[in-house]
Amino acid sequence: MPSNETRDSDAILRCERLDRTFVSRDAGENRVLQDINFEMRKGEFVVLIGPSGCGKSTLLNIIAGFDRQTAGLALIDGRPIAGPGPDKAMVFQDYALLPWLNARENIEIGLKMQRMPAAQRTETALRFLELVGLAEAAERPVYKLSGGMQQRVSIARALALEPKVLLMDEPFGALDAFQRAIMHKELVRIWRATQATIIFVTHSLEEAVFLGERVVAMTPRAVGLTGELRIDMPRPRDPLSPEFAAVKRRLFEMITSHLTEEVAVFAE
Amino acid sequence: MSMKSADAALRATAPARAAAPVRTLARPSLLASLAPALLGLVVPGAFLVLWWGVVAAGVFPPSVLPSPFTVAAAAFDWAFGDPQNGGYSGTLAQAIWASGQRVLLGYAIAMVLGVAIGVPTGASRLMGHLVDPFIHLLRPIPVTAWVPLSLVFFGFGFKGAVFLVALGSFFPIVVNTIEGVRGANRSLVKVGRMLGARGWRLLWYFILPASLPSVFVGLRLGMGISWELIIVAEMMSVKSGIGYTLLDAYSFGRFDVVIAAMIVLGVMGFLSDRVIVAVQSVALRWHREVSIHAEQ
Numbered sequence: 001m002p003s004n005e006t007r008d009s010d011a012i013l014r015c016e017r018l019d020r021t022f023v024s025r026d027a028g029e030n031r032v033l034q035d036i037n038f039e040m041r042k043g044e045f046v047v048l049i050g051p052s053g054c055g056k057s058t059l060l061n062i063i064a065g066f067d068r069q070t071a072g073l074a075l076i077d078g079r080p081i082a083g084p085g086p087d088k089a090m091v092f093q094d095y096a097l098l099p100w101l102n103a104r105e106n107i108e109i110g111l112k113m114q115r116m117p118a119a120q121r122t123e124t125a126l127r128f129l130e131l132v133g134l135a136e137a138a139e140r141p142v143y144k145l146s147g148g149m150q151q152r153v154s155i156a157r158a159l160a161l162e163p164k165v166l167l168m169d170e171p172f173g174a175l176d177a178f179q180r181a182i183m184h185k186e187l188v189r190i191w192r193a194t195q196a197t198i199i200f201v202t203h204s205l206e207e208a209v210f211l212g213e214r215v216v217a218m219t220p221r222a223v224g225l226t227g228e229l230r231i232d233m234p235r236p237r238d239p240l241s242p243e244f245a246a247v248k249r250r251l252f253e254m255i256t257s258h259l260t261e262e263v264a265v266f267a268e
Numbered sequence: 269m270s271m272k273s274a275d276a277a278l279r280a281t282a283p284a285r286a287a288a289p290v291r292t293l294a295r296p297s298l299l300a301s302l303a304p305a306l307l308g309l310v311v312p313g314a315f316l317v318l319w320w321g322v323v324a325a326g327v328f329p330p331s332v333l334p335s336p337f338t339v340a341a342a343a344f345d346w347a348f349g350d351p352q353n354g355g356y357s358g359t360l361a362q363a364i365w366a367s368g369q370r371v372l373l374g375y376a377i378a379m380v381l382g383v384a385i386g387v388p389t390g391a392s393r394l395m396g397h398l399v400d401p402f403i404h405l406l407r408p409i410p411v412t413a414w415v416p417l418s419l420v421f422f423g424f425g426f427k428g429a430v431f432l433v434a435l436g437s438f439f440p441i442v443v444n445t446i447e448g449v450r451g452a453n454r455s456l457v458k459v460g461r462m463l464g465a466r467g468w469r470l471l472w473y474f475i476l477p478a479s480l481p482s483v484f485v486g487l488r489l490g491m492g493i494s495w496e497l498i499i500v501a502e503m504m505s506v507k508s509g510i511g512y513t514l515l516d517a518y519s520f521g522r523f524d525v526v527i528a529a530m531i532v533l534g535v536m537g538f539l540s541d542r543v544i545v546a547v548q549s550v551a552l553r554w555h556r557e558v559s560i561h562a563e564q
Contacts, residue, residue: 066458084461096455100477100554109473110463143558161463 010041012164012197013063018072020058032058035224036072038216040165040199045191047212048201050226050255054218056201057169063199064090064167076164086114089158090167093174095150097142097157103129104138107157114161128156131190148179152186159194168200172207181239184210188235205248210237215251219258227254334524342524343531346513356513356525364536367498367509370426371540374433375494379487382438386445386486390479391471396450403442411436411497415504429501429509436497437490444489448482449475481555484548491544495537510536 018036023029032055040046048056061067062074065084074081076088084090097106107125116124129138132152142150151171158166172180188211191198202208208215209231217226229251237244316336322328323335334342342356349357389399411432422428452475460474502511510529517525549556 064462066461084458086462086464088462090458090462092455092459094455096459098456098459098474098477099558113460113464113469113473141554141557143554157463 011039012042012077013040013199014038014073014075014078015059015063016073016075018059018062018074019070020055020062020067021070031221033062033069034222037224040197042197043195045198045200045211045213047208047215048199048218049203049205049208049215049251050218051203051220051259054220054222056218059218060090060167060169060199060201063165064088086110086161087164088167089161089163089165090169091151091154091158091171093170095142095147095154097150097153099141099143102139102141103134103145103153106142106153107160110157110161124160125156128160129153131159131193132156133186146179147175148183151175151183155187155190159190159196164197166196166198168198170202171200173202180207185236187211205251206239208251209233209244209247210239217251217255217258219255222258226258229254331521332523334527338524339527339531342522343528346525346528356517356522359513360532363508363510363513364532367502367511368536370429370501370506370509371433371494371498374430374498375437375491377430377434378437378441378490378494381434382441382486382490383445383483386442386483387449387471387476387479389442390446390449391475396446400446403439403446407439407443411493412500415500418501419505424505424507426506428505429498432497432501433494436493440489440493441483441486444482444486445479448479448486451482452478481552484544484552487548488541488544491540492537495533495540499533 015036015038018033018038019031020033021029021031036059038059048059050056058067062069063076063081065081065088081088098109101109104122104125107128108121111121111124126135126138129135132155134149134152134156137145137149137153142153145153154171172183175183184207187198190196200207200211212229212231215229215231217228219226229247231247233243233247320336323330323333327333330338343360345353345358346356347358347360351358385399388395389403390396414432414435418428418431422431456474456478457470460470465473498509499511499514502509503515506512510532514526514529514533517523517529
């Protein structure tokens with residue numbers, strides 16, 4: 001039953017009592033998500049954090065429309081999510097660019113699928129390449145770009161669709177530490193410039209504290225979400241500052257306290 | 269303080285680094301760049317010498333194993349001799365044309381059918397369940413076993429030969445197309461769906477380009493099989509072409525022509541494979557580059 005409570009008019013995304021259970025012949029039932037309630041307002045930057053196997057990617061895949069919940073509701077703009085589409089654009093960890101197209105064409109192909117006229121496609125693609133700082137790489141084949149540059153193309157491709165939510169699944173996991181630090185700053189800049197609504201999945205505390213307005217923690221086999229932390233630290237945030245370290249510690253404790261509880265439950 | 273000493277330490281190591289020899293890439297000499305090609309000729313050259321030696325030593329009667337020179341002379345006469353002389357003189361071009369057109373037509377049919385059947389079979393689960401078992405039941409039947417049926421339905425001649433070539437090269441093409449479409453990079457298909465592509469557009473813009481490397485594997489295998497089957501067809505049921513010449517020369521004991529025909533077949537197979545590889549290297553430039561970059 002959908003609840004009758006008054007809805008936050010700003011809420012762009014809502015998950016209500018979301019369940020996801022995988023059934024396999026040998027492992028039986030595996031309940032990955034249980035009673036998840038989650039809401040996001042327009043323009044918010046939320047980081048989903050948790051250890052491997054906590055179900056954060058499953059939740060992201062349900063929101064993206066690649067997976068379906070077994071029970072509960074997932075709504076975008078008040079409408080149930082039914083399959084993938086450009087309103088929930090995803091940035092994948094492996095970039096997933098089409099290697100037979102150049103950088104500009106990789107962005108245009110998405111617009112073409114939206115049946116945008118050719119001239120407008122090119123103009124839009126170049127505008128978004130400019131936004132991610134790749135204007136001069138427009139005609140280069142994507143396999144000749146570095147990992148960081150490829151991920152920029154992937155971000156531009158997703159943003160060019162003007163999605164209601166931008167989903168990022170550990171997008172910088174394959175980059176080295178220096179490229180990652182640059183991409184963090186870039187992402188904050190791009191987010192501010194576009195006012196995009198972003199869900200960012202990671203298992204890095206530093207990434208979460210640097211990027212998130214709100215960090216939502218998940219742990220395996222937990223009912224609902226484990227905890228939530230609002231981060232009001234001013235930007236740009238300095239990962240080497242004591243304030244930053246303090247927030248990181250609070251987040252770490254929030255996640256691990258649940259993990260140890262679980263170990264205790266297991267030991268019984 | 270500590271900064272200063274670190275600085276000093278850096279400076280202390282600097283001269284050592286500067287003293288290290290600077291390696292420059294010397295331009296390879298002409299001889300060095302030709303070396304691989306020359307090396308490739310060593311074994312064939314040795315083989316020719318061995319062949320010539322065996323003939324000269326009289327191990328086999330010269331009528332059964334002619335010397336390389338006799339074969340070369342026969343090949344030259346076959347290619348450039350005056351047709352008025354009779355025999356095989358000057359009939360090579362005709363033979364190549366006769367076999368070549370059968371191969372081309374049969375292969376073209378196999379390519380069209382293989383891709384046309386392979387794509388939907390790989391893309392749709394229903395089609396897969398319908399078509400897959402049938403293909404895998406037919407595939408183990410050697411194409412040569414189809415010869416009697418082919419003779420009944422298509423008779424002796426052009427049609428029967430084209431049928432056998434098409435049938436034989438159809439299987440590698442269709443199987444590799446199915447695999448290519450089915451195995452198309454999953455995250456690229458996911459991207460296509462995310463970008464809003466469905467049905468034909470998903471197939472055309474995302475799945476098909478991703479499947480092309482596998483399709484080309486099938487096309488190359490199919491071309492190899494085409495040249496095998498044209499010879500079978502021509503030996504069994506056709507009165508022209510390289511395969512026919514080969515069998516005809518055998519029945520007259522002209523082993524010089526037999527061997528010349530074998531060499532011509534090798535060259536034809538090699539050249540047609542090169543043509544496919546050339547097309548592939550243009551169409552799949554990205555694929556080659558991606559694999560090179562992945563190795564780095």
